[in-house]
Amino acid sequence: MGAGAVQLFALGEARRYGEKVSAALGVPLAVHEERNFEDGEHKIRPLQNVRGNDVFVIQSLYGEPGSSVNDKLCRLLFFVGALKDASAERVTAVLPYLCYARKDRKTKSRDPVTTRYVARLLEAVDTDRVLTLDVHNLAAFENAFRCRTDHLEANGLFVEHFAPQVGDAEAVVVSPDVGGVKRAEQFRQALSRRLKREVAGAFLEKYRSAGVVSGEAVVGDVRGRVAIIIDDLISTGGTILRAVSACRQRGATTIYAAASHGIFVGDAARLLSDPGLTRLVITDSIPPFRLDPDAARTKLTVLETAPLVAEAIRRIHGGGSIVDLLA
Amino acid sequence: MGAGAVQLFALGEARRYGEKVSAALGVPLAVHEERNFEDGEHKIRPLQNVRGNDVFVIQSLYGEPGSSVNDKLCRLLFFVGALKDASAERVTAVLPYLCYARKDRKTKSRDPVTTRYVARLLEAVDTDRVLTLDVHNLAAFENAFRCRTDHLEANGLFVEHFAPQVGDAEAVVVSPDVGGVKRAEQFRQALSRRLKREVAGAFLEKYRSAGVVSGEAVVGDVRGRVAIIIDDLISTGGTILRAVSACRQRGATTIYAAASHGIFVGDAARLLSDPGLTRLVITDSIPPFRLDPDAARTKLTVLETAPLVAEAIRRIHGGGSIVDLLA
């Protein structure tokens, strides 16, 4: 029995991310085998003894060509199953990007509540813990999972990144829609604490007059300020682009945008060519594989979350406070 | 075995509500015993045979003097336990007001996620189904519960109530904060369909300039219109009062407010004396026992949800669609 040592696996495309966590944690990546069969099935298993260990499995559950979200999810589930069968003492799924986090409620009749199903599937293979980063709907997430969870936030990384950018300039933190106001406010407060002065807040919203969407309102003042648009994820980039346009029209001096997860589907590449946007900042939870690398180089900054995840793993293992880590 | 007949119980303060459901459903309230002991414990049991029946237990989980929320919750749990032990085929908890629905996430470190705990407690006594009305956070609710749930909305009742009030006047549906925009939009669309013309939408939000709350923005135009402020619940009434004041300042002609659940704590009575508010509309999910009956009579309209609940029970029992009921 005993407490068991930390052991770290990284599945499939999460290998590079896993190497960064491994380096930050000072624990080598353990070896596993992932075989694909011609009939479409796969086999996945640890190649090292895991008995009694405190195992962390890194998998980032975004889709990509050749490896669908569902495929990644199944591989994670079967690997956790194999780890537990092989007597791992505790298995924590480390998920920088959690899939189906936006399928968190019935928006139409008889919709699946997929967030909950994902939680139950993870439980079904005896996953002990889940560690995530900036989940889309925190309340849905915290209610869906009955195994232990820890939730990290990139907020601190964004603050450290933007504080020097803003410097002494007047700044305003902008939520691109009402749904993100709480999230933006949390960033605004942290940035204010870091800069030791109150930063302004604003948000955008479509509104209707006599049933017609009559415009994009900007609530709060952006004129003459450095605007930092903040969101949890970027899908087609449409929301961010509208916000950039609205801020520019209302006289923002410089416009940054930041989001934890860069999914970049559809014509999200427009973000990189929009002259109104000075720089776009995301984290490495999803590699920006759908963007042209050259275009990305000039406009995109990718913040590293691996050290944060490594420190969280250290505390989960050792009993340290995750609260203090995020404070 | 067999399918079993519908049987209806109403616990404690839910008796009056239960009588209305009973009348609408054409099924008499079944008899139970609730005894309180001097040492603070209680005993609760059905006095009729429940074997093989499709039992519905009505309890509205709001607090009131002499019967705390926790007390009501425990009585419900123990009664469901007794029903299942007595071989009820299926037990549905009918909860016009679900407690702890706002304790739906960790807002501070190590907060309880009470919504999930309530779900687990109901499961622990083998509750088969839960039927609720306008739960605060639908995503949290739908993820927390693993037994079957049905969720009713008072939206249709509000539409039926306000359509004749508005008549041919210009109207605007107002959300008193950004969190309620989705809910208000749903009402606005339904009202528009009912009136066969598009009704305007608007919402309020505090905003900050250089770190100071610099005002209450009204996004959307209310001037010259009948404003209907809509929210899911009224606690101290402060949010509604601020919205009334903002609508009045911006030139709304008549101002109504509506909310599914009237909790009315603190100085919520101010709502009834505010001359800016023409009428306040709530449902009977919580009786307005904290308001002065005379003051309430002049300003407060309480819509009946019991017929809606009765119809839902009929469909749950008979296999009819709840979706169609709400459509």
Next chain:
Amino acid sequence: MGAGAVQLFALGEARRYGEKVSAALGVPLAVHEERNFEDGEHKIRPLQNVRGNDVFVIQSLYGEPGSSVNDKLCRLLFFVGALKDASAERVTAVLPYLCYARKDRKTKSRDPVTTRYVARLLEAVDTDRVLTLDVHNLAAFENAFRCRTDHLEANGLFVEHFAPQVGDAEAVVVSPDVGGVKRAEQFRQALSRRLKREVAGAFLEKYRSAGVVSGEAVVGDVRGRVAIIIDDLISTGGTILRAVSACRQRGATTIYAAASHGIFVGDAARLLSDPGLTRLVITDSIPPFRLDPDAARTKLTVLETAPLVAEAIRRIHGGGSIVDLLA
């Protein structure tokens, strides 16, 4: 992971009891927040990091004005839920008085078997262990709970208390009814071992002749002896008073009464004014808040169980034998 340190919380009215356990154990009480909201809901959460710890939560589940049994039970349940969510390694509910222990069977048709429901509720929030003291029906308790349990007895404390009182006098241990004979016999044997001589035993029972309760029989001889009436709990005190009266009539020289739990409802205060009763001994599982402090001072002795509980916690944590503790 790791074994984790002992951490001690005491909820609500159990604070004083918790302080005594804390002192005996040499572990400070950890800090938590308990907030009551105007609408009757509450929030409860640990204010300290609990990750990986071996947490003990003290709550004594008796009712008192302003804090019903059901209310205390819910607070305990939600606090355990919050502790487990916050990654406490193990949570033990320490319950000097377990509620609903007398609702242990169906005495009437369709009665709730509340003891079992309480067990299931504790399981539903992932309570790992339960530690109790002199539960009313041990068989019901041991069958109801499927998480680990430890059961302490005040027997040893009573023996230590009464041995010097009895001294060289002839003594008799009296059960006030047939239901308590086993319990009294256990005390009689322990007292005999302590005094190194056999103490007599007796018990009372109502009996019927031709269908009429024709009297209170005292089985066994009390004449000329120091009588110690022993029971598990005192509710209205009626049972004890009848036993005192019967012992006095049959010539007992001095009459003591002892019970683990002093609930004292109804006119239990009569116990303190009955001249036939020399002294009443209870434990601190329930503070005698319903008795007049002055009257209590002259007649009531309250034995401390906190050191016993502290030692049990030490052994539960360290793997020591609870059996040996009670031997």
Next chain:
Amino acid sequence: MGAGAVQLFALGEARRYGEKVSAALGVPLAVHEERNFEDGEHKIRPLQNVRGNDVFVIQSLYGEPGSSVNDKLCRLLFFVGALKDASAERVTAVLPYLCYARKDRKTKSRDPVTTRYVARLLEAVDTDRVLTLDVHNLAAFENAFRCRTDHLEANGLFVEHFAPQVGDAEAVVVSPDVGGVKRAEQFRQALSRRLKREVAGAFLEKYRSAGVVSGEAVVGDVRGRVAIIIDDLISTGGTILRAVSACRQRGATTIYAAASHGIFVGDAARLLSDPGLTRLVITDSIPPFRLDPDAARTKLTVLETAPLVAEAIRRIHGGGSIVDLLA
């Protein structure tokens, strides 16, 4: 799906009992196969289609030569498993005698709480319901089982049997020890209702004076009366024999003894040769296979419980009240 028809199986030695239930219920015994292999394993399976049926399996869990209690229990468990695998809609274990009902608590340190384990084993094979008769400790039983249970009592059969025996004579119902006082009192009340006059009650108990068992006290008056000693089960018969002797010494005119379950181990045959005992009455929950048939014929009456069980099955299937059946 559908409700399903009643289907009745009787395992091993319960075949004769099953035939009586079958006759009373008007449902033929379904056919199953029970094969024993030389290596000590067995195979048991239904030979008829059980899909969708409401299946009742009769097994009486007493030990007998060639078929131990544990063996019977396992056969029951595996047969229930096979029935559920074969898509029986609902399986009720009908257990006129429930094994390990006296292993209901820890009497010594680290004792098994076997009653609870039996409950969990039955659950583990997906038993839907359990139907029993006069379980030793009802509170333990009701707390141990989490599947649905129904509990029958032979009380009514004893009343019907003894009412004509007593006729106009004075009678007294005697509990042979304090543990059985509640059970005897229940019989006394029912007999009084049946005879339309109050029957007397009494009980026996050993007592001690100065630490020595100084005798068997009879609490209540038996002189000149027809004594009916009542207990839940007869093991070695020692308890009954002591009671018979005490009643005789105290002047009872005629002495009957009755118990639901006749186990008759050790020198229980003495019961049949004791001249003080007029007649011994048991039920057919356990056939008196350990007694000499000739001796039994003269002294033993065996009451049929099969019709009661058949009626209970009819009501469990059809939704009728078991409460009313026992009232």
Next chain:
Amino acid sequence: MGAGAVQLFALGEARRYGEKVSAALGVPLAVHEERNFEDGEHKIRPLQNVRGNDVFVIQSLYGEPGSSVNDKLCRLLFFVGALKDASAERVTAVLPYLCYARKDRKTKSRDPVTTRYVARLLEAVDTDRVLTLDVHNLAAFENAFRCRTDHLEANGLFVEHFAPQVGDAEAVVVSPDVGGVKRAEQFRQALSRRLKREVAGAFLEKYRSAGVVSGEAVVGDVRGRVAIIIDDLISTGGTILRAVSACRQRGATTIYAAASHGIFVGDAARLLSDPGLTRLVITDSIPPFRLDPDAARTKLTVLETAPLVAEAIRRIHGGGSIVDLLA
């Protein structure tokens, strides 16, 4: 509540199969929505009311280009979840081809036991029943699943197909390896019963002499006979081709091959061009999409299993015997 009507859904590529079942059952396919999002997630939901229904969901879990096995599995899981959330009374997953049935044990250290994980995932979304056809390892399957299962066999279809082919000729049923001997023997016996005369049996196996595979042994006589090689599934076809070659060399007159599931990966197309093989017979559990349609037309016969599945559904719903269906 009530029994509920049969309702039939067919997911994705199983649509054609579903239409055949629908036609045979006389129940129309119910309508559902399957939406794919650009980020790789999907949403799936029933578009019709399912409340109280006895729902059957057809999905055949083989991989194909554009729809991996894992993807299909997840869609099935999430759809079952949505059906149960929408109050379907019972959901049966109908899986003509069950994925990961060959990952049924650890062949290497720390291998996943994927069959078991698949069972647990289906349970995790509350699947009530699973209906499959010729699962690879029946013992593994029957132990892995704890929900109810029914297992169909194509044996009868093969018998009906081959009986007229064989006619009065001498025939021999050949298992291509020792692992399939039991399966082939079952077919041989059924074919013998159908032809009213005993058909011969044979099997192949590689054997070794001094550690070298020295040949393919044919155990049993094939000379001058019509050989029917039978297996459960065809993957690359290598096993079948070796058997064809061995039978030809040993003088079989005509050689047929039959297998329930035609996966056809690698160079399985060789099967169609091998002149030694007269005809290859499979079922429609997997459409032969990897084979050239023209080549398939000349050599491949695909037997319809949909009528068998339809009849099984009818019996599962109505309580009929599946055993009799397969007898």
Next chain:
Amino acid sequence: MGAGAVQLFALGEARRYGEKVSAALGVPLAVHEERNFEDGEHKIRPLQNVRGNDVFVIQSLYGEPGSSVNDKLCRLLFFVGALKDASAERVTAVLPYLCYARKDRKTKSRDPVTTRYVARLLEAVDTDRVLTLDVHNLAAFENAFRCRTDHLEANGLFVEHFAPQVGDAEAVVVSPDVGGVKRAEQFRQALSRRLKREVAGAFLEKYRSAGVVSGEAVVGDVRGRVAIIIDDLISTGGTILRAVSACRQRGATTIYAAASHGIFVGDAARLLSDPGLTRLVITDSIPPFRLDPDAARTKLTVLETAPLVAEAIRRIHGGGSIVDLLA
């Protein structure tokens, strides 16, 4: 809490086996009580403190006169229950012979899948792990159990035993039927590695010509070789005897037979008197109590598995690899 020390119990007839494990492990057997009652029930409990320990319970689940398989199974289940109730940190059932491992599938309609039921019963009493040796059907076993399992093989012991016996002679490993080919092949490969040269393989099978069993084929060459017939268990010995006879007829020089489990029912004693068989080798998983000791002495070798089990326990406790132990 803490990791806990290894503690070893051996139940009933497993005592001798337990003593050998104890000696090899250097951990004394802990003391327990096993009492049988006249009514056929039993009580079993640990007599030592087990709190927080890593407890291993040895029981070999074969039947023997006076202690049926079902009886042993129940004793194991109840003892595990008592250990967990007494706060053992982890309980591993050590089962050199697992019962009902051949009841691993439905061979006839509605057969029990007893392997799965046994798994569920062990789970029902909270068994944490199961350690077995050469289970009959590994796939069935690995799918049935959801608690952790470890599976040992006697393969290595057989190799060590036979390598010197074979010496420089030509040898052939013979499977007595097709079902055992995989197992025999595993032994053949290990023996080849040990002897540093390829050993031949062969197997037997009945075959049919025109529906008549026309003989026992030996696939592979045995002439002039030392034949080692290998199987997992010996029941009546018929299979082995047929194999001995076939090998002798085909000219094997010396014939050994080996099996992990010697059940020896029916006329298995013939094995010892068959002159064709040089020596029979089994392990001590089942003592050969049904064989005549004198006859056994001359022909039977019993290999000790206790040291292997002891080493496995050491590694399960300390986190070592079982894979490496068997490699």
